[in-house]
Amino acid sequence: MHGVVPEDTDFMIMIFTALYCEAKPIIRFFGLKKDTGHHLFQVFKNDDIILLVTKPGIVNAAIGVTHLCSAYPPNPSDLLLNIGICGAGDRNIPTGTVYLCNKIYEMDTGIYFYPDMIFAHPFEESGIVSSSNPVSEKHSADIPELLADMEASGIYRAGILFFQPHQMFFIKIVSDYLQSDKIDSSIVSELIGQNIPEIAAWITRLHDGMTNSSPVFSPEEEKMLAEVSKNLRLTVSMQNQLRQAARYYKLQHGNFSANLSSFIKKENVLPVKNKHERKRAFEQLMREFA
Amino acid sequence: MNSLCVNLLNPPFSHIYIEKGVVDHPNTVKILSRFPKSTQVIIKHYKDIFNRSRQNYPVQKQSQNLIIAEKRPPFVYRGSPLCQNFGNDNFYYANTVINCVYNCEYCYLQGMYPSANIVVFVNLDDIFGDVRKLLKSDPVYLCISYDTDLLALEGFLGFSEKWFEFARFYPHLTVELRTKSANLNSLEKLTPQENVILAWTLSCEYVWEKYEHGTPSPMQRLNCIEKALANGFQIRLCFDPVIYIKDWEDEYGRLIEKVFRELPAGKIKDVSIGGFRIPCDYLKDMRKNNPNSAIINYPFNAVNDVYSYPPDLSDRMNSYMLGLIRKYMPEEKIFTWK
Numbered sequence: 001m002h003g004v005v006p007e008d009t010d011f012m013i014m015i016f017t018a019l020y021c022e023a024k025p026i027i028r029f030f031g032l033k034k035d036t037g038h039h040l041f042q043v044f045k046n047d048d049i050i051l052l053v054t055k056p057g058i059v060n061a062a063i064g065v066t067h068l069c070s071a072y073p074p075n076p077s078d079l080l081l082n083i084g085i086c087g088a089g090d091r092n093i094p095t096g097t098v099y100l101c102n103k104i105y106e107m108d109t110g111i112y113f114y115p116d117m118i119f120a121h122p123f124e125e126s127g128i129v130s131s132s133n134p135v136s137e138k139h140s141a142d143i144p145e146l147l148a149d150m151e152a153s154g155i156y157r158a159g160i161l162f163f164q165p166h167q168m169f170f171i172k173i174v175s176d177y178l179q180s181d182k183i184d185s186s187i188v189s190e191l192i193g194q195n196i197p198e199i200a201a202w203i204t205r206l207h208d209g210m211t212n213s214s215p216v217f218s219p220e221e222e223k224m225l226a227e228v229s230k231n232l233r234l235t236v237s238m239q240n241q242l243r244q245a246a247r248y249y250k251l252q253h254g255n256f257s258a259n260l261s262s263f264i265k266k267e268n269v270l271p272v273k274n275k276h277e278r279k280r281a282f283e284q285l286m287r288e289f290a
Numbered sequence: 291m292n293s294l295c296v297n298l299l300n301p302p303f304s305h306i307y308i309e310k311g312v313v314d315h316p317n318t319v320k321i322l323s324r325f326p327k328s329t330q331v332i333i334k335h336y337k338d339i340f341n342r343s344r345q346n347y348p349v350q351k352q353s354q355n356l357i358i359a360e361k362r363p364p365f366v367y368r369g370s371p372l373c374q375n376f377g378n379d380n381f382y383y384a385n386t387v388i389n390c391v392y393n394c395e396y397c398y399l400q401g402m403y404p405s406a407n408i409v410v411f412v413n414l415d416d417i418f419g420d421v422r423k424l425l426k427s428d429p430v431y432l433c434i435s436y437d438t439d440l441l442a443l444e445g446f447l448g449f450s451e452k453w454f455e456f457a458r459f460y461p462h463l464t465v466e467l468r469t470k471s472a473n474l475n476s477l478e479k480l481t482p483q484e485n486v487i488l489a490w491t492l493s494c495e496y497v498w499e500k501y502e503h504g505t506p507s508p509m510q511r512l513n514c515i516e517k518a519l520a521n522g523f524q525i526r527l528c529f530d531p532v533i534y535i536k537d538w539e540d541e542y543g544r545l546i547e548k549v550f551r552e553l554p555a556g557k558i559k560d561v562s563i564g565g566f567r568i569p570c571d572y573l574k575d576m577r578k579n580n581p582n583s584a585i586i587n588y589p590f591n592a593v594n595d596v597y598s599y600p601p602d603l604s605d606r607m608n609s610y611m612l613g614l615i616r617k618y619m620p621e622e623k624i625f626t627w628k
Contacts, residue, residue, distance in 0.1 A: 102305065102331050114339045116346075117305045117329070118353040119298050125329055164346045209298045216581055244589045251584035252536070289589075 015051040015081045018151045021185035023053050025193030061154030069162040077210040080159045080168040085175035086149040089140040101170035103127035106153035113156040116166035137178040224260050245289040259288040299353040307331045307357045317412035324446040340405045347579050350406035361411035365420035378431030387438035393503040395583045401572025429462040441469040444476035457486050472506035472514040482522040489526035494541035497533050512552045519557045530564035546614040555618040563611045564627030567598035
């Protein structure tokens with residue numbers, strides 16, 4: 001992204017696909033608009049959702065995630081969703097079957113990644129193998145998991161720098177039996193399109209159920225604490241002690257503004273002129289929270 | 291993000307991660323038979339999932355999963371100086387399970403481990419082997435339920451029973467099993483033994499209601515202890531940790547009165563008292579994970595990398611508890627952590 005200043009960092013769901021044909025039905029479903037500020041990747045967004053097309057491959061996937069998350073750092077209630085097609089090593093699995101991946105095996109390095117499986121979902125579950133090169137049917141016996149793609153491990157590797165493991169979801173739709181060279185882009189769009197209403201309903205409900213815990217101190221309380229710390233010329237260690245005492249007091253009693261106000265009003269305390277006075281004033285202040 | 295709508299969550303143990311090397315272990319097979327609906331995920335090493343970076347302990351705690359693994363050496367550890375040894379010289383502890391089904395806000399496990407998922411080590415025989423080696427030279431005092439609550443898991447695990455069976459053959463071994471459970475069914479399957487102590491942690495009503503999420507009430511625990519005493523088990527009462535709360539004297543006064551009204555003091559092996567204390571590093575993580583918990587945000591004193599109440603408060607709490615318990619128990623049976 002060159003010269004783009006993120007004007008809105010309140011995206012809630014970040015979606016990554018490898019191909020435009022995978023993104024197309026998602027863009028249509030959510031009514032996303034192209035963000036022309038991004039020159040290196042195709043990015044589409046609305047107020048709640050932002051989608052980036054990474055291009056195929058583990059490295060491209062990792063670069064795409066890093067690019068978007070650096071521009072729009074996610075918050076603790078945001079979610080990462082990787083949607084794409086995959087190959088299946090078992091011909092008994094019907095194409096169009098939707099999987100949520102519980103294990104990602106990176107073929108190139110032999111490393112496993114595990115997204116948290118905390119949330120209920122309506123999909124099938126499986127492990128997936130991510131490989132920099134397409135896995136062909138004749139090598140299907142060599143892959144240790146049921147599914148294969150070319151992005152999931154790259155998405156996880158980059159995603160974990162910005163998200164926690166319970167915030168990342170890897171949804172794969174079976175498109176072939178490890179014959180990826182034979183897939184037509186219109187079929188890919190159709191497979192994703194058929195399933196996107198269910199995926200969207202699930203991820204939206206999940207996101208709606210997540211709540212951010214609010215900070216313990218209100219902006220006014222932060223201001224009061226900063227003011228007292230400045231007036232008393234408190235050391236960093238003293239400031240930490242004061243904040244801890246104030247936090248405990250607030251959690252126990254609901255409010256500490258009165259304690260601080262009463263302290264500030266005492267004429268014999270402020271301003272402090274030397275270390276000795278600071279120490280005395282600080283001890284007096286801490287007694288307000290005893 | 292610390293709270294989630296309950297109906298979005300998978301039920302506990304919806305996923306069971308199993309180390310490849312213990313898939314066929316009899317204990318693994320037994321555990322899996324108790325959870326036929328769980329999704330099984332084969333893993334190489336339990337740390338691949340348990341020690342992942344950036345895990346969210348409070349979120350995982352709301353939908354805990356199970357990890358079945360092999361314990362590698364060391365199998366037995368020296369007891370921590372933060373724990374009471376009850377006058378025993380060779381104080382050790384063993385972990386057959388990591389993490390707990392209960393969710394006590396003050397519990398050190400939240401600061402000790404990066405994950406809230408429960409790890410079960412199925413190779414008990416290796417741990418027993420190590421204990422046998424220790425017993426060759428000296429008597430051993432071994433705590434087996436510090437980083438978990440074994441009795442609470444007994445329904446599907448049966449590890450308490452195995453420890454009871456093991457201890458039967460080694461009179462120089464004293465085992466302590468600490469619990470907050472009220473699992474009467476499991477208790478009935480155990481045979482009382484002189485050298486196995488069931489140690490119940492007891493808290494006042496206020497602490498239980500506000501901070502010991504998911505645990506049996508003090509009254510339920512007392513009913514269970516009463517039954518255990520009647521059946522001849524060795525019983526230890528642990529008023530540990532004693533937590534500083536508003537009106538703590540009244541709250542703990544009522545608790546002690548209730549305990550000794552319900553239980554025959556003469557049958558109790560011993561009692562422990564200990565104020566809340568925790569390694570500084572653990573508390574830092576706990577505060578980060580749970581910034582709105584009053585109990586862990588108390589402005590503790592740090593001495594030698596351990597947080598505890600200021601000395602004057604600590605002394606007052608210990609003396610008060612000791613004074614109350616002394617009315618019912620001889621002083622030589624009361625152990626105070628200082």
